[in-house]
Amino acid sequence: GGQLLLSVLLFTTLIGSFMYLLKTIRKQNQLAILRKSFVNNMTHELKTPVATVMAAIEAIQRFVAKDDKEKMHKYLEISKGELEHLNAMIERVLQLDVDETHRIRLEKRQIDLVPLVANSIETARVGTRKPITFHFAHDLDRLLLRADESHMKNVVSNLLDNAIKYSGDSVYIVVGLEEADECIELSIADRGKGIEAEHIKYVFDMFYRVPQGHLHEVKGFGLGLAYVKQVVEQHGGSIQVVSEVGKGSTFTLKIPKEK
Ligand code: ADP
Numbered sequence: 374g375g376q377l378l379l380s381v382l383l384f385t386t387l388i389g390s391f392m393y394l395l396k397t398i399r400k401q402n403q404l405a406i407l408r409k410s411f412v413n414n415m416t417h418e419l420k421t422p423v424a425t426v427m428a429a430i431e432a433i434q435r436f437v438a439k440d441d442k443e444k445m446h447k448y449l450e451i452s453k454g455e456l457e458h459l460n461a462m463i464e465r466v467l468q469l470d471v472d473e474t475h476r477i478r479l480e481k482r483q484i485d486l487v488p489l490v491a492n493s494i495e496t497a498r499v500g501t502r503k504p505i506t507f508h509f510a511h512d513l514d515r516l517l518l519r520a521d522e523s524h525m526k527n528v529v530s531n532l533l534d535n536a537i538k539y540s541g542d543s544v545y546i547v548v549g550l551e552e553a554d555e556c557i558e559l560s561i562a563d564r565g566k567g568i569e570a571e572h573i574k575y576v577f578d579m580f581y582r583v584p585q586g587h588l589h590e591v592k593g594f595g596l597g598l599a600y601v602k603q604v605v606e607q608h609g610g611s612i613q614v615v616s617e618v619g620k621g622s623t624f625t626l627k628i629p630k631e632k
Contacts, residue, residue: 422455479521497533511550540565562623
């Protein structure tokens with residue numbers, strides 16, 4: 374009897390260890406895949422400014438020989454701008470406090486979304502020279518949600534910044550905040566340039582930017598929406614976008630209320 378029990382125990386222990394090993398290997402593989410796609414994207418995104426700076430330096434070398442101060446100055450400015458862009462990108466990637474499974478570390482507590490959104494609108498208004506008309510529609514004076522305050526602020530300001538960036542000279546934005554039975558709903562609608570149907574499914578991908586000729590006139594890293602999506606999903610929510618070229622875009626996020 375004792376011997377049988379011992380064999381069964383040994384067997385289950387062995388199976389258990391084996392399963393654990395399998396699980397670890399699978400997790401490592403997933404991590405490796407994630408890391409690989411991250412590195413691939415990152416490499417592409419880093420190469421562009423490096424190539425620009427390289428070309429600018431070669432131009433400067435030519436203009437030094439010709440003693441053309443004006444051109445030298447111009448290409449130094451271009452290099453400086455590109456390096457600042459690179460620096461901001463590196464900061465942004467390093468800043469994120471993520472755990473070993475690439476999830477952002479959240480600190481949730483009860484927050485009121487009404488002042489959070491109102492403050493983000495004011496910050497966005499101050500941060501741009503474009504004239505902006507905002508409409509902030511909310512039925513309630515308070516809208517409480519258990520969430521990470523600083524990441525939620527970033528989410529709202531990312532969406533507002535995009536609405537401004539991808540609008541023309543005059544900006545019209547409608548922000549809606551509603552409470553449903555099970556979730557809260559936040560929408561940010563602009564009357565900007567819109568997104569073509571073929572690109573819309575990629576805008577939440579890391580480093581994806583809708584192609585716009587050779588030089589993107591609007592600065593960005595293509596990280597904002599990927600970040601927004603991850604934060605929203607880590608709160609158990611979802612984000613979607615409806616857009617029409619020339620008419621504008623509406624980003625709507627839903628976050629369930631925790632019981
Ligand atoms: P970034 O703005 O830094 O390029 P995002 O991840 O925030 O990166 O957005 C990805 C792309 O989606 C942008 O490059 C832009 O082409 C498109 N996009 C995002 N928001 C809007 C918007 N409100 N209107 C039009 N296009 C947008």
